[in-house]
Amino acid sequence: MIPVELMAIFFGLASAVSWGAGDFTGGCASRRTNVYSVVLVTQIVGVVLFPILAFVFSENLPPLSKLVWGCLAGFFGTSGLLALYQGLVEGKMGIVAPVAAVISAIVPVIYSAFYEGFPEILRIAGFIFAFIAVWFIVSMDNGPKVKINDLKYPLIAGMGFGLFFISIDNFSETAIFWPLAFARGTALLMFLVFVILTGSVKVKPPSIDVLPVIVLAGLFNTGGGTFFALASEAGRLDITTILSSLSPGATVLLAYFILKEKLAPRQWLGVASALFAIILMSI
Numbered sequence: 055m056i057p058v059e060l061m062a063i064f065f066g067l068a069s070a071v072s073w074g075a076g077d078f079t080g081g082c083a084s085r086r087t088n089v090y091s092v093v094l095v096t097q098i099v100g101v102v103l104f105p106i107l108a109f110v111f112s113e114n115l116p117p118l119s120k121l122v123w124g125c126l127a128g129f130f131g132t133s134g135l136l137a138l139y140q141g142l143v144e145g146k147m148g149i150v151a152p153v154a155a156v157i158s159a160i161v162p163v164i165y166s167a168f169y170e171g172f173p174e175i176l177r178i179a180g181f182i183f184a185f186i187a188v189w190f191i192v193s194m195d196n197g198p199k200v201k202i203n204d205l206k207y208p209l210i211a212g213m214g215f216g217l218f219f220i221s222i223d224n225f226s227e228t229a230i231f232w233p234l235a236f237a238r239g240t241a242l243l244m245f246l247v248f249v250i251l252t253g254s255v256k257v258k259p260p261s262i263d264v265l266p267v268i269v270l271a272g273l274f275n276t277g278g279g280t281f282f283a284l285a286s287e288a289g290r291l292d293i294t295t296i297l298s299s300l301s302p303g304a305t306v307l308l309a310y311f312i313l314k315e316k317l318a319p320r321q322w323l324g325v326a327s328a329l330f331a332i333i334l335m336s337i
């Protein structure tokens with residue numbers, strides 16, 4: 055029988071790969087069509103898939119309190135996703151994704167320190183490397199300069215995803231698919247209300263050639279949420295969050311090999327430092 059901690063590590067890494075691929079495909083789609091259309095379609099994919107998965111795995115409806123946590127996860131997750139996609143449109147994938155990942159990891163780690171015990175010295179060292187990573191990414195010597203204002207969207211995305219992780223941790227022991235279904239349903243409803251109330255946000259139907267890419271992003275994001283919930287159920291929140299935050303590795307590699315996107319040396323050092331910070335905090 056596979057030890058529980060190993061299962062947590064496996065599911066955490068699986069969520070990292072899935073979310074990293076989702077960030078890449080979602081970013082590619084956002085550059086070819088309206089970013090809000092991308093968010094809308096990816097949310098619809100989750101709304102359809104999660105109830106199906108709940109029925110397939112015979113999962114019963116959890117208590118109302120757990121469904122409320124699911125709704126909160128939908129709110130925070132959608133806020134983070136909107137900020138992330140907008141950042142991917144305006145900036146480089148290899149910068150936006152790692153910064154958002156570091157922030158999204160730090161928030162649950164702090165939460166975990168209060169509710170699951172203070173982290174060990176290696177995790178504190180990981181915090182230091184995380185801040186160093188952000189500094190290197192911002193203050194590179196070569197290539198196009200990245201201003202502090204350019205980090206606005208990845209910082210907002212990181213906070214949103216961090217609270218999303220915490221919300222999932224609060225329902226994953228009881229159920230997985232139904233709370234995630236409520237999360238996506240709430241997110242979709244809030245997004246539609248946002249579009250109606252603002253009036254300035256235009257959601258345009260994506261073209262046929264872009265639609266498969268958006269659906270693929272939705273599938274990857276659905277897989278990422280499922281794997282993270284399974285990891286959170288099996289292990290500590292800080293460990294599973296750090297492992298899932300390795301997703302920039304997949305995003306950067308896909309952007310580098312497929313889009314031939316170049317990063318300045320100090321930016322590569324920042325990305326490497328971010329990944330090293332994640333590893334230290336997961337030991």
